[in-house]
Amino acid sequence: MHWATSYEAIPNVQYFRLAEVASHDASSDRQWITRGTSVYDITDFISAHPGGPIILHAAGGSIDPYWKLFTIHASSHVQEILAQYKIGEIASCDLVNGEVPCASIRNPYADDPPRDSRLKTLTENPRNAESPDEALSEDVTPNELFYVRNHFWVPPVKEEEYTFTVELPCGTERTYSLSDLKSFEPHTITATLQCAGNRRSHMSAAVKPTNGLPWNVGGISTATWTGARLADVLADAGLDMRSEEHKSARHADFTALEAYGASIPLSTAMDPRSDVLLAYAMNGTDLPRDHGYPVRVVAPGIVAARSVKWVQKVSIGEEESASQWQRRDYKCFGPNEKRLDWDKAKSIQEMPVMSAITGYRIKKKGGGWLGRQDGQKMLDVWGYAYSGGGREIVRVDVSLDGGKSWDQAELLRGEREDGSKTWAWTRWRYHMADPGDGKVEIAVKATDEAYNTQPERFDGIWNARGNLATAWHRVVVGEDET
Template sequence: MPAATGMVKYPEKGEMRLLTDRPPQLETPLEVFKKDITPNEFFFVRWHLAEIVRRIDEDTFRLRIGGAVAHPLELSMNDLRTKFPADSMVALCICSGNSRASFDPKVPGSQWGNGAMGNAKWKGVRVKDILAMAGVQKGAVDVSFAGMDKGTLPGVPGFTKSLSIDHATDGEVLIAYEMNGTPIPMLNGYPLKLVVPGWYASYWVGALGNIEVHKEKYKGFWMEKAYRIANTPGRTERPDSLVKETIPLTTVQLHSIFVSPTGAEPLKAGQKYTLEGLTFNDGSGISRVEVSADGGKTWAAATMDPEIGKYSWRRWKHEWTPATTGSYDLAVRATDSKGNTQPEKQWNRSGYARGFIEHIKVQAQ
């Protein structure tokens, strides 16, 4: 994947930061996050295989369900809209490498800032209902979901992720056909996208084409080799002492970011500012957000907007006035409903699941 820089416009998309062009990886500008719902035209783009889907005939497209089921299915888009009850939710979709550029020391991979995520309202069909129609056979343990994107070379494994049968049928996992009230953009996975709320976007398979039920644990490249992380508290390890045991990366790590200020604009001493940002985790709940203006020596409580969905991000705000001219080290941290607070340090070899405290430097004049 060639390195790329600068802002670009792709079909159905506004101006976004280009990380790679094959496959396309596009990052959302930070100012877009001043909206609670991320507009489709600015929703980040992340593909794994170079040959992405560029055209779909909705009349002939079929979602195939097979494996350990009593009744294999081939469902049209019309079937999905008319034969199953529709469900919807607001949920955060976040790349596991979001904020990778902030890891120190640096790690390989696309150097995302904070824009490899988006909050959207998803509408579709519960996987639970589709599998009920197919009739899951006794003894089934896993369900795999395969996208229609392909590699350019023979032998490149297709992008397939799996969930346990219990997770897949918990009533929350969706197959979405709408995103913010319209069909899903082609670059975000049209015509169908798996929505796994509270889990990283590596499980949100785009251009979903095939579902298979398994009586044995599914073992594929994207589960056994890729998207794995240290099996340690905080998902952390040391550069000089990498852990031997890794596990599949699943749930979203507790984190919070600044949206405003960005650190690029000068502030005026004695003038009140509204510090603003976002906080999120796996859906288990955030109990508080705190802000520091002295690099973490002292903390003050921020206010949080009401929840707009269990799996949505939450906006936080805090009024702050720089008392004098000079440099300030602003920091933000969140604490979840179980009492866990973001750590000051975290590192892993892949730059996954950033959870450490965000700092930004601002200058008051």
């Protein structure tokens, strides 16, 4: 579809002045926006917008500067949806050089908190950063070094204004202040959160490019979380699965203060043994703003994308979250699908077994680095292993010959608040007296208590989104140091 520049010349097209568009802002009965030189009445779309009412920021003006920020909209699918709501064109007398003059919008990232410089930045806006290796080698990650995965800006929240709302299937709502949530019996667990894309860069390098943030091994961290059990709050709000109005509900659908949303199965949300928290403390202090201040979901054992930060509401109902992050992202396909059938694929919930090498050193017995001629190398290598669903790691195996033979690493577990299951990673360490001269490839794989283990190669699990990159982690060490 191509529009001529002199719109009034086209018959059967309605033309509007910018002033009329401006009157249809968020406070109006009907909300209009412009995109390019076209005018859209989006009133009936707002409730279906995956980002929710955030779209109202653009009402009465152009949506173009917002779409530049939220590049997810750059798809023909999105444009087809918008096209349904088109009502006309901007009058040519209001165009400047053939375009609608755009007011600049306030940068929503301007209020983001400062970041520790040791984090490994992937993107600034939204903020995405890996934990540095030093933090991955500790049993519990310091708050300031916990990996950051934001989809938008960090919403500014005043503690006294914060509320959390439970919406029951019957439509009843109950709202809690932060101090209300703190009046529930506090529950503390040490839990690992891991991004679905952790180690994505390894998958891309091993097979072919994938679409997503190129995480190395640092899209994972562990903290000790304190909060109210979600199950307790749902019961307090009146959720009763025996009632006729509630019994067909299947999902707990969280929405956040920016625009993010995701859901978990209601059976998980209601099961005390699942230890799902509305967490307000992280390692003994208030949540940092980057990690959901004042309240976030911590759904342990489940992909971190469901542990919604800055959570403001949970809706209990029959359907999964309608958000793009539930329906069009955080799913996993196989290496063989030419066309990704998002509707058919299950959303990722429980995570598979994973491990990674986060550090190593090669030294001579007296300390310092070893010359090749010495022949007395010592290799130390360490990292983490983790599995979803609360499944404990039962073994970590290390191979120096590409998987022909294996030796077992020592498993390290610090002091934890374990909750009902094993929600935290297991760190491991492996020592070898003489790994030989020259370069050595270290391969690591973990096994969890259900005896699942990691695939050897990425070929069989490659997927276009690069999710769940769990193949053996291989690192070549022992460059020709002399």
